[in-house]
Amino acid sequence: MSLLIKGGTVVAPTGPITADVLVDGETIVAIFAPGQAPEGPEVIDATGKYVIPGAVDAHTHMELPFGGTHASDTFDTGTRAAAIGGTTTIIDFAVQRYGEVVQDGLAAWHGKAEGNCHIDYAFHQILGGVDDESLKAMDYLVNNEGITSFKLFMAYPGVFYSDDGQILRAMQKARDNGAMIMMHAENGPAIDVLVKQALERGETDPIHHGLTRPQELEAEATSRAIWLASVAADCPLYIVHLSASKALEQVAEARNRGKNVFAETCPQYLYLTLEDQLGAPGFEGAKWVCSTPLRSKHETHRADLWQGLRTNDLSVVSTDHCPFCFKDQKELGLGDFSKIPNGIGSVEHRVDLLYQGVVDGKLSLGRWVETIATTPARMFGLYPKKGIIAPGSDADIVLYDPNGRTRISVETHHMNMDHSAWEGWEIDGRVDTVLSRGEVIASGGEYTGRAGRGRYLKRGLSDYLI
Amino acid sequence: MSLLIKGGTVVAPTGPITADVLVDGETIVAIFAPGQAPEGPEVIDATGKYVIPGAVDAHTHMELPFGGTHASDTFDTGTRAAAIGGTTTIIDFAVQRYGEVVQDGLAAWHGKAEGNCHIDYAFHQILGGVDDESLKAMDYLVNNEGITSFKLFMAYPGVFYSDDGQILRAMQKARDNGAMIMMHAENGPAIDVLVKQALERGETDPIHHGLTRPQELEAEATSRAIWLASVAADCPLYIVHLSASKALEQVAEARNRGKNVFAETCPQYLYLTLEDQLGAPGFEGAKWVCSTPLRSKHETHRADLWQGLRTNDLSVVSTDHCPFCFKDQKELGLGDFSKIPNGIGSVEHRVDLLYQGVVDGKLSLGRWVETIATTPARMFGLYPKKGIIAPGSDADIVLYDPNGRTRISVETHHMNMDHSAWEGWEIDGRVDTVLSRGEVIASGGEYTGRAGRGRYLKRGLSDYLI
Amino acid sequence: MSLLIKGGTVVAPTGPITADVLVDGETIVAIFAPGQAPEGPEVIDATGKYVIPGAVDAHTHMELPFGGTHASDTFDTGTRAAAIGGTTTIIDFAVQRYGEVVQDGLAAWHGKAEGNCHIDYAFHQILGGVDDESLKAMDYLVNNEGITSFKLFMAYPGVFYSDDGQILRAMQKARDNGAMIMMHAENGPAIDVLVKQALERGETDPIHHGLTRPQELEAEATSRAIWLASVAADCPLYIVHLSASKALEQVAEARNRGKNVFAETCPQYLYLTLEDQLGAPGFEGAKWVCSTPLRSKHETHRADLWQGLRTNDLSVVSTDHCPFCFKDQKELGLGDFSKIPNGIGSVEHRVDLLYQGVVDGKLSLGRWVETIATTPARMFGLYPKKGIIAPGSDADIVLYDPNGRTRISVETHHMNMDHSAWEGWEIDGRVDTVLSRGEVIASGGEYTGRAGRGRYLKRGLSDYLI
Amino acid sequence: MSLLIKGGTVVAPTGPITADVLVDGETIVAIFAPGQAPEGPEVIDATGKYVIPGAVDAHTHMELPFGGTHASDTFDTGTRAAAIGGTTTIIDFAVQRYGEVVQDGLAAWHGKAEGNCHIDYAFHQILGGVDDESLKAMDYLVNNEGITSFKLFMAYPGVFYSDDGQILRAMQKARDNGAMIMMHAENGPAIDVLVKQALERGETDPIHHGLTRPQELEAEATSRAIWLASVAADCPLYIVHLSASKALEQVAEARNRGKNVFAETCPQYLYLTLEDQLGAPGFEGAKWVCSTPLRSKHETHRADLWQGLRTNDLSVVSTDHCPFCFKDQKELGLGDFSKIPNGIGSVEHRVDLLYQGVVDGKLSLGRWVETIATTPARMFGLYPKKGIIAPGSDADIVLYDPNGRTRISVETHHMNMDHSAWEGWEIDGRVDTVLSRGEVIASGGEYTGRAGRGRYLKRGLSDYLI
Ligand SMILES: [Zn+2]
Ligand SMILES: [Zn+2]
Ligand SMILES: [Zn+2]
Ligand SMILES: [Zn+2]
Ligand SMILES: [Zn+2]
Ligand SMILES: [Zn+2]
Ligand SMILES: [Zn+2]
Ligand SMILES: [Zn+2]
Known part of the structure; x- marks a missing residue:
C-alpha cells in the first residue's frame, strides 16, 4: 500500500528541503519535489511539519x-x-x-x-x-x-x-x-x-x-x-x-x-x-x-x-x-x-x-x-536503512510539529517508571506522527503500534571514518 | 522533457545510496529507489557510476x-x-x-x-x-x-x-x-x-x-x-x-x-x-x-x-x-x-x-x-539549489566513472593556458557526463554546452552555523 | 669603609639562607656563614629581616x-x-x-x-x-x-x-x-x-x-x-x-x-x-x-x-x-x-x-x-652587578621587614602625584633600609640620599637563554 | 682547617661570578670577591675552572x-x-x-x-x-x-x-x-x-x-x-x-x-x-x-x-x-x-x-x-645544605675544568660493571677536583676518599612550589 507524506519540510543533516515522501510497504520508494508526486496514494498532510528520519x-x-x-x-x-x-x-x-x-x-x-x-x-x-x-x-x-x-x-x-x-x-x-x-x-x-x-x-x-x-x-x-x-x-x-x-x-x-x-x-x-x-x-x-x-x-x-x-x-x-x-x-x-x-x-x-x-x-x-x-x-552500521529519509530506506519517519508543545510528566509518560527525571519540563515542539517501516504507529497522541512488530537488526560495520 | 538517471550510486555527504534520479526540465523532480521510477522518460544509464551534484x-x-x-x-x-x-x-x-x-x-x-x-x-x-x-x-x-x-x-x-x-x-x-x-x-x-x-x-x-x-x-x-x-x-x-x-x-x-x-x-x-x-x-x-x-x-x-x-x-x-x-x-x-x-x-x-x-x-x-x-x-548561500542531489534542486549532476582514467596535459585540457600545472598527472577516475540545469553539456568526452547558457546566481546568506 | 649586614636572611632566587653580608665601599666583598664574619666593621643588625638585592x-x-x-x-x-x-x-x-x-x-x-x-x-x-x-x-x-x-x-x-x-x-x-x-x-x-x-x-x-x-x-x-x-x-x-x-x-x-x-x-x-x-x-x-x-x-x-x-x-x-x-x-x-x-x-x-x-x-x-x-x-644585561646579593656585586641592598606594615597614600608617598592609584592599600611588610652602592640612603623611614648620586649604567647583552 | 678555593668561576643557577670560596672544616664559611679573602688558609687554585656545587x-x-x-x-x-x-x-x-x-x-x-x-x-x-x-x-x-x-x-x-x-x-x-x-x-x-x-x-x-x-x-x-x-x-x-x-x-x-x-x-x-x-x-x-x-x-x-x-x-x-x-x-x-x-x-x-x-x-x-x-x-629537602655554593652549606664542591677532556670506557670507569653504556664517548670537559664536606676526595685523577665517610642525610620536605 502506498502512502504519500506531502507538503512537509524534509530535514537531512545538510539542511531542510520542501519535498514529498512516497512510502510503499515498509520502504521509502521516492522523494518528490513539491507537486511532482503521483496522484493516488493515501496522503498524510505534513504541511508545517518537519519530516525527519x-x-x-x-x-x-x-x-x-x-x-x-x-x-x-x-x-x-x-x-x-x-x-x-x-x-x-x-x-x-x-x-x-x-x-x-x-x-x-x-x-x-x-x-x-x-x-x-x-x-x-x-x-x-x-x-x-x-x-x-x-x-x-x-x-x-x-x-x-x-x-x-x-x-x-x-x-x-x-x-x-x-x-x-x-x-x-x-x-x-x-x-x-x-x-x-x-x-x-x-x-x-x-x-x-x-x-x-x-x-x-x-x-x-x-x-x-x-x-x-x-x-x-x-x-x-x-x-x-x-x-x-x-x-x-x-x-x-x-x-x-x-x-x-x-x-x-x-x-x-x-x-x-x-x-x-x-x-x-x-x-x-x-x-x-x-x-x-x-x-x-x-x-x-x-x-x-x-x-x-x-x-x-x-x-x-x-x-x-x-x-x-x-x-x-x-x-x-x-x-x-x-x-x-x-x-x-x-x-x-x-x-x-x-x-x-x-x-x-x-x-x-x-x-x-x-x-x-x-x-x-x-x-x-x-x-x-x-x-x-x-x-x-x-x-553503528544501520545506514542507510535507518537514519535518513532516502529512497530505499526503511520508512521510519517522524512528523515533528514545531508549533506543538510537549509537557513531560510521570502522569503522561509511557515509560514504566513511577517518576520522571524531567517532571514538568516543557518543550516547544511535539512528535506528531511516527511511522515504523511504513506503518503509522503513533499519530496525534494515539498509539497504534503493538509489541512484537519490531524486528532484530543485524548491523554492518561502522561507517566511522572521520 | 523528462530524463531518468538510472542505476547509479547517488552520493550524498552522509554516504552513497543506490537510486534513480528523475530530471524534468532544469530541475531534479524526484529520486527513486531502484525499480520505482516511472517508465517513459529518456534514460541515462548510470550503472557503475557515481551520481554526484x-x-x-x-x-x-x-x-x-x-x-x-x-x-x-x-x-x-x-x-x-x-x-x-x-x-x-x-x-x-x-x-x-x-x-x-x-x-x-x-x-x-x-x-x-x-x-x-x-x-x-x-x-x-x-x-x-x-x-x-x-x-x-x-x-x-x-x-x-x-x-x-x-x-x-x-x-x-x-x-x-x-x-x-x-x-x-x-x-x-x-x-x-x-x-x-x-x-x-x-x-x-x-x-x-x-x-x-x-x-x-x-x-x-x-x-x-x-x-x-x-x-x-x-x-x-x-x-x-x-x-x-x-x-x-x-x-x-x-x-x-x-x-x-x-x-x-x-x-x-x-x-x-x-x-x-x-x-x-x-x-x-x-x-x-x-x-x-x-x-x-x-x-x-x-x-x-x-x-x-x-x-x-x-x-x-x-x-x-x-x-x-x-x-x-x-x-x-x-x-x-x-x-x-x-x-x-x-x-x-x-x-x-x-x-x-x-x-x-x-x-x-x-x-x-x-x-x-x-x-x-x-x-x-x-x-x-x-x-x-x-x-x-x-x-555561500546556494544550497539546496546547488550542491546536492535532491528533489527541487537544479539538475546540476555529474556522472563520475570510478573505472575511468584521466590524464592531465596541456595537450588535452580546455583551459586557456599554454602549459599545465599538472602535466602528466593521472587520476583513477573520470568525469563521464555533466548536466547543467538538466542539459547534458558533456558526455563521453564530447562537449555540447555553449557560452551564454550559464546564469548569474543571486546568493542567499551562508548556512554557516558550525 | 666597611659595613656588615648581620643576622639577616639573605634571599636568592633559589631560596633563603642565613648569612652576613660584608660591604666595602660600593661593593659587596664577602658573604659569611653566621658567626664567620670578621670583627670590626660597622654593623647593621638585620635580625628578623630579609636581605634582598x-x-x-x-x-x-x-x-x-x-x-x-x-x-x-x-x-x-x-x-x-x-x-x-x-x-x-x-x-x-x-x-x-x-x-x-x-x-x-x-x-x-x-x-x-x-x-x-x-x-x-x-x-x-x-x-x-x-x-x-x-x-x-x-x-x-x-x-x-x-x-x-x-x-x-x-x-x-x-x-x-x-x-x-x-x-x-x-x-x-x-x-x-x-x-x-x-x-x-x-x-x-x-x-x-x-x-x-x-x-x-x-x-x-x-x-x-x-x-x-x-x-x-x-x-x-x-x-x-x-x-x-x-x-x-x-x-x-x-x-x-x-x-x-x-x-x-x-x-x-x-x-x-x-x-x-x-x-x-x-x-x-x-x-x-x-x-x-x-x-x-x-x-x-x-x-x-x-x-x-x-x-x-x-x-x-x-x-x-x-x-x-x-x-x-x-x-x-x-x-x-x-x-x-x-x-x-x-x-x-x-x-x-x-x-x-x-x-x-x-x-x-x-x-x-x-x-x-x-x-x-x-x-x-x-x-x-x-x-x-x-x-x-x-x-637587561646588568647582572651580576645588580640583582643579586653576591661578592663583587654592587652593594645595592634592601633590608625588608616582614613584621613591618606599609600603608600607601598620597599623604605619605614620595612620587610627584596628587593622588595614589593605591590609596589606602596596606601591605604586610615594609622596606626597612636601603643601600645603594654601599651607601645607606633610606633607613627607618628617613631618607638620606640625594639627587645626582645615581650613575648611568651601560648595559651588556641580555642573559636571555630560556 | 681552612681552605680557600681561589680564582675560579663560581656557578649558580642564575649564572657565573668570579669569587673565592672559603671552607672551614666541613662547611663553606664565606665567599669573597676576588682579592678579598684573608691570607693564610691552604689554597686550591681554581683559575680557569668552574666551581660548582x-x-x-x-x-x-x-x-x-x-x-x-x-x-x-x-x-x-x-x-x-x-x-x-x-x-x-x-x-x-x-x-x-x-x-x-x-x-x-x-x-x-x-x-x-x-x-x-x-x-x-x-x-x-x-x-x-x-x-x-x-x-x-x-x-x-x-x-x-x-x-x-x-x-x-x-x-x-x-x-x-x-x-x-x-x-x-x-x-x-x-x-x-x-x-x-x-x-x-x-x-x-x-x-x-x-x-x-x-x-x-x-x-x-x-x-x-x-x-x-x-x-x-x-x-x-x-x-x-x-x-x-x-x-x-x-x-x-x-x-x-x-x-x-x-x-x-x-x-x-x-x-x-x-x-x-x-x-x-x-x-x-x-x-x-x-x-x-x-x-x-x-x-x-x-x-x-x-x-x-x-x-x-x-x-x-x-x-x-x-x-x-x-x-x-x-x-x-x-x-x-x-x-x-x-x-x-x-x-x-x-x-x-x-x-x-x-x-x-x-x-x-x-x-x-x-x-x-x-x-x-x-x-x-x-x-x-x-x-x-x-x-x-x-x-628533595637537602637545600641549602647541598646543591649550592653558599656560606653555611656543606663544602661539597667540584672544580670542573672546561679545558679538560673525558673519555668514557670500561677500561677506566670505576663502576662495578664489565662494560660501559657509554664506551668511547668523549666529553669536552673534566672533573678536576671533588670536595665532600670539605675533604678533597678526588683530585687530578687521584681518588683519596674512603668507604664509610659518607653520612646518611635526613631530608626535609620538598621546596616544590612551582
Ligand atoms: Zn549505559
Ligand atoms: Zn556506562
Ligand atoms: Zn584568489
Ligand atoms: Zn588570495
Ligand atoms: Zn611604558
Ligand atoms: Zn607601552
Ligand atoms: Zn629507578
Ligand atoms: Zn622506574
Whole structure:
C-alpha cells in the first residue's frame, strides 16, 4: 500500500528541503519535489511539519539487572515509549557477565527482546571479561550475529571492569575485525576509594554519588582509552555517556589529530546538574543517580557539551535509558548512595529535548537530525536503512510539529517508571506522527503500534571514518 | 522533457545510496529507489557510476587583471573548462580597486561574465578599500545583488591591502548584515620586507617567491583575522587558499572553541610542493607561482591538509583558478620573481584531483562530494539549489566513472593556458557526463554546452552555523 | 669603609639562607656563614629581616611627554621615590620620535637624567620610526652606549607605531647584534576604530578606555610579535606590561616551544580591575587609565597573572611608572577618555606590592626576589652587578621587614602625584633600609640620599637563554 | 682547617661570578670577591675552572635486587664512582616489597649503605604495596626518618605495581604530610600484553624490550598520574626517568596550568636511541635495556628533552643508576628480552654528560648546575645544605675544568660493571677536583676518599612550589 507524506519540510543533516515522501510497504520508494508526486496514494498532510528520519537511540538498557534489581522498562514498555517519542530504533546492550560465555549472554538478551519490541532493535555486546574465549566470540558476533560493537568498562571493578591489558586486547581484536569499541570511561578503582572514604565520613546522600565521581576521573579514563586505542593501531573508539568538560577536551584533542575517536552525550548532561537535581533535598536526588553523574552547574559542562554537539566533537545523543522506580528500586540506596541503582529513563523524550536545542539556537535543524538519527545509524552500521529519509530506506519517519508543545510528566509518560527525571519540563515542539517501516504507529497522541512488530537488526560495520 | 538517471550510486555527504534520479526540465523532480521510477522518460544509464551534484568552485578569477596582464581564461574559456571537469557553478571575484566605487567594480564583472558563461555563476566582492562608502555598498550588495561574501586582503599593500582597522569595520558590517568575510591571510608588510631583501641579495628565481612567504606569515595573518573576527562579535570568517600546517592549526583551534571560522584549501596545496614544482630548474618554477605559495615537502603540510579535510577543519576545496600563460605572462617575472603573475589554473581538474584522494583512502566518497559541492553551496548561500542531489534542486549532476582514467596535459585540457600545472598527472577516475540545469553539456568526452547558457546566481546568506 | 649586614636572611632566587653580608665601599666583598664574619666593621643588625638585592625596575617613564603634557615625576622625584621603596636601579625609556635621529633622542634623555638621579639608571631606546638610519643607530647604541634593548609599538598609529615590516626589520637587526626587542603589544589600528566608535556613541567616561582595548587585541598583537620574531630567526622578544589572560597564553605557548619569548606584568594588573578602579564613578577612573588597560574582575586575569609569575611564563614585574596628576593632567580627558594621559605611578610600591604576594602564598620568597630584581637584571644585561646579593656585586641592598606594615597614600608617598592609584592599600611588610652602592640612603623611614648620586649604567647583552 | 678555593668561576643557577670560596672544616664559611679573602688558609687554585656545587644524583639503585640478581654496584663501589664523577650526594631507593613492613625494607637499606658510602646519601622509599599499614608508615618516615618522598609504580604488576586506588590513597597521604610522590609512569598491564604477544611471535631480541613499551604507554601513565594527583587535592608529583616526547607534553601541560608536577630525565634519554644502542646486533643491545626504554632516533625525543631541560619542564637530571654486568646478569635474558635485568649504569658520568650539553649550546652554565645539583637538592629537602655554593652549606664542591677532556670506557670507569653504556664517548670537559664536606676526595685523577665517610642525610620536605 502506498502512502504519500506531502507538503512537509524534509530535514537531512545538510539542511531542510520542501519535498514529498512516497512510502510503499515498509520502504521509502521516492522523494518528490513539491507537486511532482503521483496522484493516488493515501496522503498524510505534513504541511508545517518537519519530516525527519525516525530517531535511533544507540544506548538503552531494557530490563538490565543492576544491584539486585532490574531496569523497570521491559522491551515491551520501553520500546513503546521510545516509539511514542519518535525513536524507531534502539540499540540495547546484551550483557556477558564475568565467567559467562558471550553467546549465552547474547541469547539471553534475544530472549528478553524477541516478540516484545514495538520498533526495530539491535544489540551491542557488553564484555564483562576479556579473555581468549571472549575475543573469539567477538569475531563470531561480528561475522554471524550482526553485532559490530562491544562495550567495555573502566569502572565497576569486580563487576564489568576490564583492566588495561584486557582493554588493549579487545581493541586489537576490534581493529582486526572492524568492530567498534565502546567505553564506559571512568576510573573505577579510584572512584571506589573515594566512595569508601565518603561513606566512612557518613556522607550517604545521593549527591555524594556525584561528588565521588569527579570529572577528572572521567577525563582520565577517556584519555587513557584514547591512548590505548592508539597503541591498538588506532582502533576506533566510542566514548559512551560523556558528561564533563574535561572529558570532552580529551575527545576533541584526539579528533583534532585525526583519530577515529567518537563520543555521545545524553540529554541529562545537557540540561540537568549536580546541584539542582542530584542534590535535591533528602533522598529525592536518587532519581538522578546515574554514571557518569550529573555535573556541577558552577562549571561550564552544559555549555561545553552543546558546543561539542555543534562542532561534532560529540557525534551522537543517546539516552543511556536505564529506568528504575523510586519506590523499592532507587530506595535500595537509602542511607548509602552507593547502593542506589544507577540510571535515568529518557528514551521517550530525547527527540523533544534535543529539538528544544534547535529552538534555543544551540543546534541547527540539520544537526538535530544528525545527532539523534543519522550519525547513530552510520556509527553503528544501520545506514542507510535507518537514519535518513532516502529512497530505499526503511520508512521510519517522524512528523515533528514545531508549533506543538510537549509537557513531560510521570502522569503522561509511557515509560514504566513511577517518576520522571524531567517532571514538568516543557518543550516547544511535539512528535506528531511516527511511522515504523511504513506503518503509522503513533499519530496525534494515539498509539497504534503493538509489541512484537519490531524486528532484530543485524548491523554492518561502522561507517566511522572521520 | 523528462530524463531518468538510472542505476547509479547517488552520493550524498552522509554516504552513497543506490537510486534513480528523475530530471524534468532544469530541475531534479524526484529520486527513486531502484525499480520505482516511472517508465517513459529518456534514460541515462548510470550503472557503475557515481551520481554526484555538479561541483561548485567557490574561488575563481576569470580575466583577473594582475601585474599588468590578465588571467588568461575568459568567462567563456574558463567556465567551459570547468564544465568539462564536472564543475557546474563557479563563484568568481568581482573586484573593487582602491578608489573605485564598489558597484562599479561589480558592474564591470557582470560585463565580463554576462553572455559568456557555460555554467551558472555567482560573485563574491573584493573590497580594495574599506571606507564609509564601501561599507554602505556591502549592505546594498547583500540586500539587492545576491552578493553575500566579501574578500579582504592582509597582503598586497598598496593594491588590495586592508589594515586591521579596516578589516575590523568590514567584519562588524558583515556581522550585522549576515555576510561572510573571506580573507587572504598573509602578512603583506612583512612579506614585502623579505621580498625586497631577497631581491637585494640577487635571489630572483621563482622558488624565492615561496621562500619569502614563510608559513609563519600565513599562520600569523590567519590567527590575526580570527582575533579580529572575535572582536567583531564573532563575525563568521572564511580563510581562502589555506596552504600551511601552522595556518591550519589556527583554524582548527578556533573551530574547537566553537567559532564560525572556516577555511578552504586548493588541490595544489594537497599535491604540489615548494621543492618539486616551485623549485623546478631555471624559470620553470614560475608555472607554480601562486599566493599563498606551495609549501615544503620536508614539512607535514600535505598530510595535515588531507587530515584537515577529513576532520572538517578544512571545509571546502576550491581552485583559486587564476591562470597565466608561461609565455609573455609568467615571463614578466624573468629575473625578478616578484613580477611573476600569481596564479595556477586548475578549474578543470578539481573533481578529479580530489577523487584521487578517495582512491588513496584519504577521503570517503561522501566527504569528496561534501568538500567540492555541498559545503561550498551551503557556505555561500546556494544550497539546496546547488550542491546536492535532491528533489527541487537544479539538475546540476555529474556522472563520475570510478573505472575511468584521466590524464592531465596541456595537450588535452580546455583551459586557456599554454602549459599545465599538472602535466602528466593521472587520476583513477573520470568525469563521464555533466548536466547543467538538466542539459547534458558533456558526455563521453564530447562537449555540447555553449557560452551564454550559464546564469548569474543571486546568493542567499551562508548556512554557516558550525 | 666597611659595613656588615648581620643576622639577616639573605634571599636568592633559589631560596633563603642565613648569612652576613660584608660591604666595602660600593661593593659587596664577602658573604659569611653566621658567626664567620670578621670583627670590626660597622654593623647593621638585620635580625628578623630579609636581605634582598636592591630591586630593579625595568620599565619607567620619568618626564615622558605624552598628549601635550609630561609624566609628573622628574628623574629626581621619581628615583627618590623608587629608592625609598626599595628600588635601586631603574631602566627608563629614551624616546626617538618619528623623524628624529635616534641619538638625539637618547641625548635628550641623558640631559634629563644626568645629575638628577638618586639611584643608578639605564636606558632602553624607544624607536619611533624604523628605517635605515635607525637600524644603524641600533648597532651604534649596542656597541657604544650600553643600550641593548629597543622598544617598538604595535599601538599608537601616527605616534610610535611601527608596521609589521618595520618590526621585522628591527627584529632582524636585534637578532644580529644581540639586542632585545621590547614590544608594546596592542593592535593600535583596530583599537582606534573602537575608540572612534565609542566616542561617536557618546561613551566618553574613563571605563571606555578599557572597553575599547579588549584583551583580544592585546593577545593578537602578542601573538603577532611572537610570529614575527620567529621569522626573524627567533629574535628574542620581551612583551611589556602584559595584562590579560589570553595574551599570557600566547607567551606561555611560545615558551613551551622553547622560544626566547619573555613578558613582564605590572602590579596594577595583579591587583586592580576594570570595574573597581577604571570604572570608578564619574571621572575618578581616569587615575587608572593606562595601556594596556586594567582588565575585568569577572574574568581570570589576576589569578592567571599570579600563576604566570609562579610558572615563569611571566619573568619580570616592572611598574611601567608613568605618573600624571589628576588635576590639569588626567583632566585633559574630561569628556573624552581618549585624551586622558595614559599612565599609573607605582615606582615606589612595587617591592611592597609583590611582597604581599608572598604573604598571600602566591609567590615564594625566592620568586619574589627573582621577579623584581634578579631576572630584570639578567634580562637587561646588568647582572651580576645588580640583582643579586653576591661578592663583587654592587652593594645595592634592601633590608625588608616582614613584621613591618606599609600603608600607601598620597599623604605619605614620595612620587610627584596628587593622588595614589593605591590609596589606602596596606601591605604586610615594609622596606626597612636601603643601600645603594654601599651607601645607606633610606633607613627607618628617613631618607638620606640625594639627587645626582645615581650613575648611568651601560648595559651588556641580555642573559636571555630560556 | 681552612681552605680557600681561589680564582675560579663560581656557578649558580642564575649564572657565573668570579669569587673565592672559603671552607672551614666541613662547611663553606664565606665567599669573597676576588682579592678579598684573608691570607693564610691552604689554597686550591681554581683559575680557569668552574666551581660548582657537588652534584646530587636523586635516583640510584645500589645493590637493587631485580629479576633474580642484584645491581652490580654496592654502596661502596657505586658511591666511589659517583664521587669520582663529581657527584657528592645520592638519593637511593629503599624498597618495601609487597607483603613487607615498610620500616623493615628501610632498615635493610640502611644495612646495605651504612659504613660503606664514600659520599653522603639519603633514601626515597619505594612502596610495593599501599595499604593502611604502609600509609601509616609514610607518616612515620616523614616525621622520624628524614624520608620525604615515596615512589610508586604503574608498571610491574605483581612486583611493585600499585593500582589507581592505591596510588590515590598514597597521594592523599602525601598531600597531608608534605611528602613528594615519585612515579614510575608506564602502563604495566598493557605493556605485559605487548611483551607476551611479542614473545609469542618469537621476537626475543633486546630491541623488543623497547618496541613493547611504546611511548604512548609512558605518556598515558604520566597523564594518569597527573590526573590522580589533581584528584588528591593537587598532591605534588615527580615523574621519574621521563624518556619520551609525548610524556613530556603531559608534564609541560600540567606545569602550564600551574600544577606542582615535576619530572626528571636521565643522560641515556638525552643521547642514546632505540635503534643505535638497544637495537645493536645480536644480544649486544641488552646493555641498554632499561625502563622506560631508549626511544627512536626517528622521532624528536632527544631534542624535545633537551628543550624541556631549558624550559624547566624537566627539572632534574638523575641517572637511574642500576648497573648490571653483561656476563651472567644481562645474559639472563638471552632468548627472552623480558628476562634481561633492567638498568644502565651512569652514576659516574652525569656531570660530564650534561656539561657536554653546555658545550653544545643546549644548556647555559647556570642551568647545568641547576639540573644536576641545585634543583635535586631543593626538590628533595637537602637545600641549602647541598646543591649550592653558599656560606653555611656543606663544602661539597667540584672544580670542573672546561679545558679538560673525558673519555668514557670500561677500561677506566670505576663502576662495578664489565662494560660501559657509554664506551668511547668523549666529553669536552673534566672533573678536576671533588670536595665532600670539605675533604678533597678526588683530585687530578687521584681518588683519596674512603668507604664509610659518607653520612646518611635526613631530608626535609620538598621546596616544590612551582
Ligand atoms: Zn556506562
Ligand atoms: Zn549505559
Ligand atoms: Zn588570495
Ligand atoms: Zn584568489
Ligand atoms: Zn607601552
Ligand atoms: Zn611604558
Ligand atoms: Zn622506574
Ligand atoms: Zn629507578
